[in-house]
Amino acid sequence: MTRVAVIGAGLAGLVCALRLAQGGADVTVFSRGTGGLHLTPGMIDVLGYAPERVEAPGETLAGWVAARPEHPYAQLAGAPLEEALDWFRGVAAPLRYGGDLAANMLLPTAAGVARPTAMAPAGMAAGDLRGGRRVVAVGLRALKDFFPAYLADNLRRAALPGGAAVEARHAVATWSPRPGADVQGHYFARALDEPGARAGLAAELRAIVEPGETVLMPAVLGMRASAEAWEDLCERAGAPIAEVPTLPPCIPGMRLNLLLTRALGEAGGRMVVGPEAVGVDGSGGRIDAVRIRDAARVRAVPADHVVLATGGFESGGVELDSYGAVREPALGLPVAGPPGGGRGLGPRHLDEHPLMAAGVRVDDRLRPVDASGAPVWGNLRAAGSIIAGAVPWREKSGEGIAIAAGHRAACTILEDT
């Protein structure tokens, strides 16, 4: 059995590991922490802005990568991306992800922006604003991460295609799973896994919602990796409800994390959370083992293939030191910094900051390459936001890159064995 070590437990790492386990590989995920999915709103962005709002991501991608040969999608757009998303849709079936590459949805954010995304779980997709909609944003009094009046106010001014408009009002529900003025989202989510709690909230919603309205609620409607709580609440409230992701930790991302880690275990994969990858041993251009630092020692874990999915700056997959140098700390790979060699930071917060796109360059089999374009190791791949060339939060491209690269890395390993 092929032994694969996947380093990192974010979306790219989990997708890669799951695909490998399904393909019969002996997979272990090594992760320093619990992975980044807890911080993400659970939508699957492929390309949202280029830089204008993208209506048809599949179609726009062709021109996008032609103009950006250094972008991760240059290796992933087309068949690899499409196959990966089809696979993901099947894996994530319990969350009922809808949407595809043909058209971006426009989903409300907690700040009331109509935000483009390619796919979303059914509970969020229900808030698609394309074509206009009548909504009532309903906050939960004890939840401080969702401001229904602000959301409604901005949605009324949102620019929608074809001049469509959102009619929005707001209300506040008082239901809470526990006493106190400041209750975290995960308490609401866990409580709403129980039908009795849903009955309490639904009673309030029935009194609030008017015919023809969609209820926009903070995305705390159940913690389990299924659409069950949301569906049941819609039924009990007698109205369509759409979840809007709030500040992290984001429950939809946690549900997806739960779903993927459980599927990985069921497929025979392992997860080791805590240890840190600090290097590799190898010869003849191939890695033999990953060096893993446990609490008190470094041990060599033999591996036939290695996938580096440690993320970008946000996850510590890439680091910037106080002198301005960028490095890849786990394996010491060559890093592509900002083009032109400057600091790559602009004076205005919402400017494009080229430094943010730093990472490792990869070839068409997602192997990290050196400055000459040659693979550093024949059996090492990279997946997710450690790959240079994208600023995913600006482009709204993060999950597309993560899923496509994780899936593609797994497929190329399975092809090699």
Added chain:
Amino acid sequence: MGCDVLVIGGGATGLGVVRDAAMRGWSAVLVERVDLGQGTTGRFHGLLHSGGRYVVSDPRSATECAEENAILRRIAADAVEDTGGLFVTTPADDPAYADRFLAGCAEHGVAAEEVPVAEALRREPRLNPAISRAFEVADASIDSWTLLWGNARSAREHGARILPYHWVTGVLRDGDRVAGVTAQDNRGHREVRIEAGFTINAAGVWAGQLADMAGCPGVTVVPGKGIMIAMNHRLVGTVINRCELPGDGDILVPIHTVCVIGTTDVKAPTPDDLSIARDQVQEMLDAGEVLVPGFRESRALHAWSGSRPLFTDERADGAQDTRHMSRGLALVDHLERDGVEGFLTITGGKLTTYRLMAETVVDAMGEQLGDPRPCRTAAEPLPGSEDGRPYWLGSRLRRQEEVMPDDQLICECELMQRSRLEAAAASRPGLNLDDVRRVLRLGMGPCQGGFCTYRAAGVLHAIGDADGPRADELLLQFLHHRWLGIEPILAGRGMRQACIDDWIFQGALDVEHLPVTPPA
């Protein structure tokens, strides 16, 4: 609007002046072009000087600092944390300076005592172990905004009116007398005319510009710009000074949950230049390494710059009559100097001596008016400091524990509750998130606004203080202003946090597509 005394400038000096004048029974008004404490007062390192820094280079300032330090510990206890201070001789310092330092302290009234190196290192384990000598002094850290609000509250209690966001557009003249100002009220969007029997220019680094407007040219206040960097932890619990002549990056001040290294000294082209040069950032980090090895590996949280008002008078030519005190504190008598009545300028100085500056200029005013009245500011505590108990690090946590079940925590890093934000908005309608930061420390902690910015904008919208477009503007403006202090020092975990924040604001909330034009 009319008053006996008009004070221009809402920094520590101006607030000190308006309080002092009001306490002496004059009707007083203060105008500030932006928010109180938005200038140099809010842009320093937080050090309440013992005087030790100046015993060799500027003894008069040293004595003033030592005296005022003792007074502020009494009257502004709420703003002062009694950290104590150490002067240490590092391998990079001239070892001969230490004896000159000790002698200077003794001569100029600055308490200092040598402590064994082992004892200094026991107290401050991160301190450079290669130090050769250490001296204990009465340095402390002081929150300039707390000090400012205390002065403002006290001044109001004594009948003064304080008008932030009032930009002086012209100085009124009645023959040889300054008779008040016209100002643009940038919140009410109207011009106001304030007539005053006497006008005090406490505009700090902008004082030269104000004197020009009053027809008293040649008052030159050179902006001596310095940068400071706040580190994410209190690497030291005591103020640490290099035992050498004042230089760049020679002070490390523990204040609130951070410590601040300062500072550089570069002549800035204008007082409004707040840019942070990359080479100065590197210089500060190197200086930090001298005091605390491994400093560069710590997380830098935020950088800022401020300009010291360094006074020179083109007309004085070394004469003593226009400059009554040492270079630290400058009183300009425009009657003697320019033949202009009813107008005095007070500039120069340090935060530590703000009260003395106020006393000095109000005394001079009384003298000119032929109505000397005694100063009481050295004895009467500021509101909030009546019990004389100094600030301590756990005080915010204690308050949070009291209100926890009934209130929402909007800023976890700085323990800022929703009720406090709502109260601030009620007392100052139309405030922006930087105003909130100066009052309640919003966004000053480790996440640098990552979580609280959206919540604060949401709360101000929810209570009706901001409509949708205004809330959007507040949010984007605050994020941008935070960026100005983050970008120059981005590295390590700070870079990581900045990218996580971008995932939140751009990734999850898509704030760059809010239905407003991002503010300039």
